[in-house]
Amino acid sequence: MTVMSIAGLQLALPANENNFDVIAKEVRNVKKRFPHVSMVVLSELATFGPAPRYAQTLPGECESAYSELACEVGIWLVNGSIFERDENRVYNTSSVISPAGEVVARYRKMFPFLPFEEGISSGNTPCVFTIPDVGTIGLSICYDMWFPETTRALAWQGAEVIIHPTLTNTIDRDVELSIARSTAAVNQCYMVDINAASPMGVGRSIIVGPGGEIIHQSSSEHDVMLFDVDFDYVRRVRERGWQGLGQPLKSFRDHPLNYPQYQAEARSKALDGLGPLKKPDNLA
Template sequence: MSTFMIAGLQLNLVNNEDNFYRIQQQVVLAKKRFLQLDMVVLSELATFGSAPRFAQSLPGDAEQRYCQLAMENEIYLVTGSLYQRINDQIYNTCSVISPHGEVICRYQKIYPFLPYETGISSGNEFTTFNIPGVGCFGLSICYDMWFPETVRALCYQGAEVIIHPTLTNTIDRDVELSISRANAAMNQCYMVDINATGELAVGKSIVVGPGGEVIHQAQTNQELILFEVDFDYLRRVREQGWQGLGQPLKSFRDKTIEFPQYQKKLSTSALNKLGPLQKPTSPNLDSSQG
């Protein structure tokens, strides 16, 4: 199969509530309208919002409801993410569920949005999964993509499509659109960057092709973003370059160089001068005044 149909759901969701039934309704409507739909992608923390108190063990009730939803609609379903509790730690975890209602894999966000996403532990494994006869997919969550090594690591493992749920409600969303395009172009992959809207986030989801070209950029309203991944096209771009131009993956593969920033024996004094990772405070506040 050369093509694969994905719908990203940019939904108007409520923070600190169970949004499952809102999500379920939109997934059912999407599949009913587009019978050719293969996969649905939700935004980060779509189910309950950004409160860690909703953390669950996995497998758990919320994930099981998504398993049932995927099976009933015969789709692959990417849950966005849920806060996952493991002993005394909480992770921001994305689950991928098959059309048979089985969890294919889980990915724990490697870069929580520190110093703001406090109390959330960091994952340490890059996660890809293969759909037989289709292609290889990689998982990334929100702040992860600000670190180009993450997407490069996924593509190094074979990922052709990066599924990237996000939850951004700040002024830097426009910067993230540029980062999505840059990651796609540098790694010759599809970037599927799905944000929430309404109370939770500012929307502006984006889908980018392997040349960095914008396939679709949403605005701020609720939206179903339906698009087709063309794997033959992607593989041709990787082999010949986008529009017959650069072949960065081959150059990365063939260049025998050790990047200094990854050599632990080298000094990081320049970065150490930046100080601790903590929330900034106003320079206009005098701490001596009550």
């Protein structure tokens, strides 16, 4: 049996401050309380909040502090994300750090929340990493989830778990919970969607199994979500179908259709007719 214990931290952190010391205390407390935990996952932009002025270079001081913390505590650590400055561009980037303190993956959010997340550049590379003798994990950040191509790309590369830090403080959180469940079901994977609690976010983090079943759903308050990922269960669902039913990954693999919307230089009259991507005008 291949099982990994993961703790998602839905923390009540202020925006636009350096929250590292508070986060480090929470991580240490989780490991002290639950010695068997192997990975800790933070919410999107947990360290500094949604302020590009705090953008860091990578590698850099902030990421190094997380590396030292992961090594000290002896866990895999997903730092949610921070804004990364790379020359004249800013990205929303998540780092994955091993128990040895090594940065094993960095993922740049592919779909910034435009037109509202202004000035943030898009990443262009789906990101998966493999923990030897355990399994393969993919990374996704917040608005990425609204584009099924992003998570299908992760499943295509073998992701059995999708770690999805998010920062949502808007009315559409209920819709996101539905997307998280459907994403897990259609890709036959775990979906680990970790939001921030108030004041930065509205909470309601959700952990979903590979059949779309809810393992845990948080309230809006501080929450430490400890759960087990059973990789053998994912593989069984992918082979046999959830409850012996649909096998969507195999059907997707075997279908001969080359989707026209993904062909080079393809255009859609329907989508082109929607107008520019901008903030809504006043309806009055």
